[in-house]
Amino acid sequence: MTFKSGNLGQGIRALDELIIELKKLPGIGEKTATRLAFFVLRQPANFAIGLSDAIKNARERLNSCSQCCTFTEESVCDICNDSQRSNEIVCVVEEPSDVIAFERSRQFNGKYHVLHGSLSPLDGIDEGKLKIRELQTRIKQGLVKEVILATNPTVEGDTTALYIARLIKFNGLKVSRIAHGIPVGAEIEYLDGATLGKALQNRVSL
DSSP states (O other): OOOOTTOSOGGGHHHHHHHHHHTTSTTOOHHHHHHHHHHHHHSOHHHHHHHHHHHHHHHHHOEEOTTTOOEESSSSOHHHHOTTSOSSEEEEESSHHHHHHHHHHTOOOSEEEEOSSOOBGGGTBOGGGTTHHHHHHHHHTSOOOEEEEOOOSSHHHHHHHHHHHHHHOOTTOEEEEOOTTSOTTOOGGGSOHHHHHHHHHTOEEO
16 A cells, blocks of 8 residues: 555554655655655664664764864864874865765875765755855865865766865865766765775876
């Protein structure tokens, strides 16, 4: 039996509400939301409680790193605090999940900067909604010698990379873009470490 959210009747309004909330997650449509809702309901009560608590704790305890803008429980994340990593190279990525992907490659020993998205005028996302100003502030401190633009190889990612390159390319700062060994249209968080490592090694200047 297939249920449509908003049409489950008075007797199971709670299920209707659960499906509606699950549909708000990225990549989750009607069928997947319904399947997930029934999965949760079939589990022991402590599963739902644990899931709810984990979401609540993440929202309450995680904040933005004051340097790179990724998620952390401290004011400064572990990578930014690592004195063994170079402060001269900053890899700019779209999402915190991209940092995890690059760390799996074990090919990068610099620092990161997370934009939290990419320029997309059609979706109402302009430069003011990204962490571009924070990147400019870091560069003005004078420690950064190279910025690697590692946004996704999509129209939005390329547009964001070009915009940032024009904005920060001054005073001898080297600006490069990761090589397009990464498949066009792919998302960084889903790529394997070897592919990301090659993309870093073969980056090109802008």
